Amino acid sequence: MSVSDLRAPITSEGGAVTLPADKWLQGRTLFGGASALVAYTAAVRAFPDLPPLRAAQIGFVAPVGKDVETRAAMVRQGRNVAQVRSELLVEGKVALTAFWLFGTGREANAVHAAAKADPWPGAPEENDSAMTDKGPPFIVNNFDIRRAQETQGPGEPIVRRWFRLTDRGELDRVSELILVGDTLPPGAMRAMQRQGPISSINWSFNILDAELGTRDGWWLGETASQHAGAGYSSERLRLWNADGVQVMDGLQSVAVFG
The missing domain is CATH 2.40.160.210 (Acyl-CoA thioesterase, double hotdog domain)
Structure with missing residues (x-):
């Protein structure tokens, strides 16, 4: 089972999906990186023309199992920056909430390496x-x-x-x-x-x-x-x-x- 199988059930319309979760469990919940990936996939499939991802804020609210509901909404889309919220729901309640910031590259006015x-x-x-x-x-x-x-x-x-x-x-x-x-x-x-x-x-x-x-x-x-x-x-x-x-x-x- 590859990572592609984890993302395969997620559609652009959102809604209920069953994830192949067993391989990605951390205790009784889906591993945080895997659940974040599901939420990110829901966001970019709902809005496929977004600029590159620059930052994210993710809240691990409750355990995420194999049966989840995904939903995504555009919070604001400006000329250069788009901000999208996506959520994973379990039994009708939010189990993960994520806020994604996408931004078009611009001519750099400050440059230094990490x-x-x-x-x-x-x-x-x-x-x-x-x-x-x-x-x-x-x-x-x-x-x-x-x-x-x-x-x-x-x-x-x-x-x-x-x-x-x-x-x-x-x-x-x-x-x-x-x-x-x-x-x-x-x-x-x-x-x-x-x-x-x-x-x-x-x-x-x-x-x-x-x-x-x-x-x-x-x-x-x-x-x-x-x-x-x-x-x-x-x-x-x-x-x-x-x-x-x-x-x-x-x-x-x-x-x-x-």
Whole structure:
């Protein structure tokens, strides 16, 4: 079952669909990147002439299962920027809400590159495999993961990993970034005093360069807890290609239980 199967049921009209969710489960819900991809697909199929995606704000409201209803609405379409809202409903109630910002490219008046990945962990082929026989179904079934830091277990609240999809199907670049951008566990995992469940509440991100590809499908991801307390962690999520060029920058609020 490829990623294409996950998107296949979604139509331009929206409405009820049944997703092949088993391969993409994270506990009792669809993996956040997969559910975000479904919402994005609903938006771009409803409005197929949109300019490139620049940013998004996603709220993970409730568990998303295989039976969902999709809907999308144009909030505003200006000369250069279009803003679209899409939602996934389960049993008539909103389970995911997303706000997508699409923008036409303009002549640049400010230009500077994002910082390259530092410290550089070495190429993915130079690092050991990780999570080959453990983890939620969406990891075991869909990803090849390599280590990208020496830290294991408790320590500085940062998680870095190389990862790639084992079968990306016919994904366009933006859809791939949405699917993989939320792959890693939060950095707060390394600061937890005892084991317990964790759950993403929201995810906001900017796409820095949607056209930039990567080598052999490899992406370097990082989640870093900026602050944790009162049962929540504020996380920064970053994604680089295999050459260390950053392509996505994001923020996330995570509930830390236990």
